[in-house]
Amino acid sequence: MANKNNNTVQSSHKKKYARFIPLYIMALPGLLYLFINNFMPMPGLVLAFKKYNASKGIWGSDWIGFKNFKYLFATQDAFVITRNTILYNVAFIIIGTISSIAVAIILSELHHRIKNFYQSVILLPFMISMVIVSYLAFGFLSTDNGFINNSILKPLGIEPVSWYREKNYWPFILVFINTWKGIGYSCIIYLAAIIGFDRSVYESSAIDGATKWQQITKITLPLLKPTIIMLTLLAVGRIFYSDFGLFYQVPQNQGALFPVTNTIDTYVYRGLIQLGDISMTAAAGLYQSVVGFVLVISVNLIVRKIEPENALF
């Protein structure tokens, strides 16, 4: 009797798992892809501690400890790429946040339906590839044919500028292009938050004679604070990463501009593809991955303290 009971329990157990087989089959292609694309490369990070020899392969190459890192940090490059990556991101975060909040507030307060049209138009640059953005920038900045040199500076009697050789302009150009491309995207998130606010607060403040400016500074901005903190922290978590296209394509890989356009991502690309210095590049890559990981984790800890439901984990 007991035996029989046991059997049915077991078979129902089996049946229970059998029921899930189709689900595992469904999950398989996606998991397989993530395994190939994301997990399989990870052990390759050991290259940072090896002297890569193509004939010996990743695993056969000789261990050399921290030598690659020593070389990397002995050069000026390590400092320049770290500084550029961080400073650009800080500028992007500050300018991007302020401008997209301003736009979101304006869009939320406008009455006319044309605001939907504005919103669509400013989102358009977000959909354009960086290669084409580099063409657009070239149309303005080209030394010989560019719009700025030919149609603005020439009529004013100002000498043409060799934009792709003068590094001083590029921090401004890159911050402008990044804002131009991203503002439509980031203002949507703020706009969605503002639309969710309780309108009755605004109505009662208007009855009390509050001006638009007072409503914005005393109601909207304080209510937006959690969103601002969240998005800023998330961006800080990504501060060690840069948009390769922005820093490589738009300045057209011009050597004269490297001091202000070289970031960790462009450095790693050039090291891998153009110089073929795999070991040193792997060291720079590992540096980025590890610091990036630590930043994401710490940022998430902070978020979990402030706003538990917005934490990633």
Place this chain on the structure above:
Amino acid sequence: MKSVDDKRFQIIGHIVMIVLSAVAVIPIILLVVSSFTDNDVLVRNGYSFLPEKLSVYAYQYIFKTGNSVIHAYGISVLLTLTGTILSILITTLLAYALSKSNLPYKNLITFIVFFTMLFNGGLVPTYMNYTNVFNIKNTFWALLVPSLLCNGFNVLLMKSYFVSSIPGEIMEAAYIDGASEFKVFYRIALPLAKPIVATIGLFSGIGYWNDWMNGFIYLTKRTDLYSIQNLLNRTMQNIQFLSQYSTNVKEAGAGLAAIPSVSIRMAMAVVGILPILVIYPFVQKNFVKGITLGGVKG
């Protein structure tokens, strides 16, 4: 009092938004106008919004003799279609499985997916993996597979949609009626998830159409596999290369003759953004919805 204040805000607001909208589209307008400008005028006067002489020569050239442009266009279309369909399929299936709360090892699998968002090997190991282990260099796979097919963020976004927006009772009823898991997915879950499927398809489609990175890294010899983005990228590189390194004027001249003229290049770029400009008005609502969903999540 209040209406004066509001009126002032409305006027300033409209002015700011009109300026910003203009700034957003002006570079694109300059590109389009240049592509319709007579090449000699373009070389003499530079890029301009009001050219002296218009010409459709650049487009005639592209469609009559510019085989490489048409070819690259074909690759881009093929890549975008296959990539988007595969990516929707893979992402939706995985997200659906993870949305089942009673699935054994669900938390472990979810963590595996989530971990891909926190840490990655970066360019060097990824490149070595795809070139040495999978040998996809200089194949169509190189455009299709690396980094674009499926990502943890989209999977988790879709999973939370399945969990929150599809009533469990409907699916329960289907199971009781003896429907298989695949049937429930295909007949019930998928139709109800249309908005999120559309959003992720849109993200993925734009991602594939705009991608130049994969071809840039993995297509070293097979220029016949270039997408339109890669072709545009290569053209720009050639110009830079010549202007930088040719000290010999004759050599530069010979090199430049092989490169499409300014107006043709601009026309190529216009052709490259055309699909985005055409579909944009129809999909932008979905796109905005998708960004809102993603932004709220993380």
